[in-house]
Amino acid sequence: MRARFTLNGAPVETDVAPASMLLDLVRERGLTGTKEGCAVGICGVCTVLVDDRPVSSCLYLCGFLDGADVWTVEGLVEREPELADAFVECEGMQCGICTPGQVVAAAALRLRSPGAGAAEVREELAGNLCRCTGYETIVEAVMRYLERS
Amino acid sequence: MPATVPEACQALTGDGALALGGGTAMGLLLRNGLVEPERLVWLGRIAALGGIAVGTDGSLRIGAATTLAELARHPEVLRRCASLARAASGAANPRIRAVATLGGHLGHADPRQDLPPVLLALGASAEVTGVGGTRLVEIADLLVGFMETSLAPDELITSVVVPERVGRRDVYLRYTPNSHDDYPTVGVAVDVSVAPDGRVMGARLALGGVAPTAVLVEGVADALVGRAASAADLEAVAEAARSSATPVDDQRGSAAYKQAMSGLWAVRAVRAALGGADER
Numbered sequence: 228m229r230a231r232f233t234l235n236g237a238p239v240e241t242d243v244a245p246a247s248m249l250l251d252l253v254r255e256r257g258l259t260g261t262k263e264g265c266a267v268g269i270c271g272v273c274t275v276l277v278d279d280r281p282v283s284s285c286l287y288l289c290g291f292l293d294g295a296d297v298w299t300v301e302g303l304v305e306r307e308p309e310l311a312d313a314f315v316e317c318e319g320m321q322c323g324i325c326t327p328g329q330v331v332a333a334a335a336l337r338l339r340s341p342g343a344g345a346a347e348v349r350e351e352l353a354g355n356l357c358r359c360t361g362y363e364t365i366v367e368a369v370m371r372y373l374e375r376s
Numbered sequence: 377m378p379a380t381v382p383e384a385c386q387a388l389t390g391d392g393a394l395a396l397g398g399g400t401a402m403g404l405l406l407r408n409g410l411v412e413p414e415r416l417v418w419l420g421r422i423a424a425l426g427g428i429a430v431g432t433d434g435s436l437r438i439g440a441a442t443t444l445a446e447l448a449r450h451p452e453v454l455r456r457c458a459s460l461a462r463a464a465s466g467a468a469n470p471r472i473r474a475v476a477t478l479g480g481h482l483g484h485a486d487p488r489q490d491l492p493p494v495l496l497a498l499g500a501s502a503e504v505t506g507v508g509g510t511r512l513v514e515i516a517d518l519l520v521g522f523m524e525t526s527l528a529p530d531e532l533i534t535s536v537v538v539p540e541r542v543g544r545r546d547v548y549l550r551y552t553p554n555s556h557d558d559y560p561t562v563g564v565a566v567d568v569s570v571a572p573d574g575r576v577m578g579a580r581l582a583l584g585g586v587a588p589t590a591v592l593v594e595g596v597a598d599a600l601v602g603r604a605a606s607a608a609d610l611e612a613v614a615e616a617a618r619s620s621a622t623p624v625d626d627q628r629g630s631a632a633y634k635q636a637m638s639g640l641w642a643v644r645a646v647r648a649a650l651g652g653a654d655e656r
């Protein structure tokens with residue numbers, strides 16, 4: 228099927244297999260910041276924004292893409308420099324595998340609830356698994372990002 | 377990609393079609409080759425499936441395309457049946473909740489899901505439309521087996537109707553000994569109504585995760601109705617829950633463990649609903 232959508236602000240028109248996954252589409256277009264982790268919608272490293280909502284791109288069918296507005300981590304950090312800055316300044320990462328997903332989850336939270344407190348930040352990030360940091364510095368980074376934007 | 381319900385019913389007619397709400401559960405099955413439909417019928421462009429409205433009788437009509445995230449935050453859901461919002465807010469993770477729909481959740485009919493026991497306890501029905509017309513189906517008659525519904529191939533769930541109950545105190549508790557985004561070992565939904573004098577007027581309790589479908593537990597009303605909340609027969613509630621549970625061994629616990637937990641969490645849920653310590 229033909230799908231017309233925007234990807235990181237730029238219009239895209241392409242043929243997609245309806246049952247293929249958005250994760251593969253963005254990676255095949257060179258946007259490899261979005262990773263495949265668990266491939267079952269649990270770990271969060273493949274998080275992207277579709278129409279301002281966070282989605283697991285490993286389970287998001289390309290058949291839904293027509294008319295959608297898609298943002299990956301690459302586009303978001305360009306659109307909102309304070310997002311990456313906050314993660315760098317707070318060292319909101321350790322090994323880095325989960326970081327793209329954490330960054331996108333933070334952007335999604337700001338869009339939905341810009342005044343979120345620490346409890347809501349933790350709730351939102353609970354679906355993005357980090358096994359290094361213990362989350363403290365990630366929560367700090369997201370709080371700093373929310374305060375600045 | 378149908379734009380209306382009749383178009384969708386037409387598209388679903390015959391073999392090999394798969395209806396998709398948010399596609400989160402089906403995406404997983406498609407990705408792993410566990411379902412191989414000839415065509416996908418995406419319901420996401422059908423405006424008539426959206427919206428949440430209060431009827432003149434106080435019932436809540438929730439469009440099938442409502443996402444779990446919308447359910448979790450909607451003020452009328454929170455006011456009229458908070459257990460449903462609670463269950464929606466605890467299922468999976470924010471990314472799944474942002475996409476997964478109420479209709480898709482019910483149509484998937486996985487017995488470990490959170491919303492079916494809540495809807496059973498609340499006495500909800502699904503509005504179902506097919507080529508031949510529309511019917512109202514009680515949730516117990518919709519969920520007929522393990523990942524099996526009573527929907528005909530051309531039928532789809534268009535909305536869910538939750539009746540009003542005066543004095544409603546509803547609670548949903550999910551017990552997840554592994555990670556919190558896992559399916560529960562057991563989920564317990566309670567809907568009790570309590571008169572101003574503290575007497576219990578009605579009580580329904582349902583379990584998820586411990587039988588081929590979510591199950592409404594028989595005998596709970598006998599243990600509670602007509603008594604003061606403080607005189608509830610909680611041992612009878614536990615026994616009723618244990619005997620309704622027919623679980624299987626898996627990574628969320630042995631069958632015996634799940635049966636024991638069904639009794640324990642049923643008591644906790646009833647206690648929370650009746651105004652005891654909130655153990656959520």
